[in-house]
Amino acid sequence: MGQAFTRMDFAVNTKNSSALKLEVAIHTLFWLFIFSAVNVDWMADWFDPSLRPATPPPLSVLVFPFVFYAHSLWAIPRFLNKTKWKIYLLALLLIFVVPELLRSGFLMLAGKGPGFWEEISSKDSFILGRPNVLWMALIFSFAYRFSKDWFIRKHQIELLGNRLSELSVQKSTDLQPLNEKEAGKLQDRLQEVMNQIQPYLNIDLSLSDLALAVHTTDKKLSTLLNQNMHTNFYDYINSYRTAAFKKGLAEGKLEQLSILGLARQCGFKSKSSFYRAFNKETGMSPSQYIES
Numbered sequence: 001m002g003q004a005f006t007r008m009d010f011a012v013n014t015k016n017s018s019a020l021k022l023e024v025a026i027h028t029l030f031w032l033f034i035f036s037a038v039n040v041d042w043m044a045d046w047f048d049p050s051l052r053p054a055t056p057p058p059l060s061v062l063v064f065p066f067v068f069y070a071h072s073l074w075a076i077p078r079f080l081n082k083t084k085w086k087i088y089l090l091a092l093l094l095i096f097v098v099p100e101l102l103r104s105g106f107l108m109l110a111g112k113g114p115g116f117w118e119e120i121s122s123k124d125s126f127i128l129g130r131p132n133v134l135w136m137a138l139i140f141s142f143a144y145r146f147s148k149d150w151f152i153r154k155h156q157i158e159l160l161g162n163r164l165s166e167l168s169v170q171k172s173t174d175l176q177p178l179n180e181k182e183a184g185k186l187q188d189r190l191q192e193v194m195n196q197i198q199p200y201l202n203i204d205l206s207l208s209d210l211a212l213a214v215h216t217t218d219k220k221l222s223t224l225l226n227q228n229m230h231t232n233f234y235d236y237i238n239s240y241r242t243a244a245f246k247k248g249l250a251e252g253k254l255e256q257l258s259i260l261g262l263a264r265q266c267g268f269k270s271k272s273s274f275y276r277a278f279n280k281e282t283g284m285s286p287s288q289y290i291e292s
Helices: 004-039 056-082 086-112 116-120 133-171 182-195 207-214 218-227 233-250 259-265 271-280 284-289
Strands: none
Touching: 004 284, 056 086, 056 116, 086 133, 182 207, 182 218, 182 271, 207 218, 207 233, 207 271, 218 233, 233 284, 259 271, 259 284, 271 284
């Protein structure tokens, strides 16, 4: 069991490393595009709006990514996601208000602005200016962070399922097969339940649910599947779901349903689990199977 988790952890760490490199590359290309495409005169006076009436202030464009990443990679995951409300509000002030106070204060001390409060409400203000850099950064950082967290949670759920499947296979080696007579009777009852009741159509079906339907224990059903039938619960159930999907194709159900819609009707909970199980069962993707 320890070796199984070691292999899984190595695969996960490798996958996470590749995903991180891909994300960094995408972010780099995105910001290169933004800084090259945005209508900014980088050589104009940075503190005199009259010299650039049709372009945003260069300083605001430079501050935008700093505010975006400070909020999405630091404040939200460290404080908001952990419901540390007071600290999160202080972080918001630090990220979104302090930069403008520093900018207006610097201009006031340098004698380049009309006054501290007038500068805060000016066109170049991070908070009240046009375009409103900090508000855009706030909205975009929320959208980015929550989208990323959704994908992370989805990946963790799939990873947990893979680990449980791997653990189930490893544990099965410690169990003794059922005797031939008991295994035969139990397998007949199992196939009868699968064909008549079709419990595999339930997307939340568990080993305990199936054992209850077959009138046996979780341990005996697991032993039957792993030791006597040389499979595991997930592969066994998914083989029936895959067969149901292929039957639905033959009946022309794709005329009313999408591929994913039919897969869910056959018991698959997610697109990724469906594609993985279908490929394992048939050696091809659903699209390739349909075209063949």
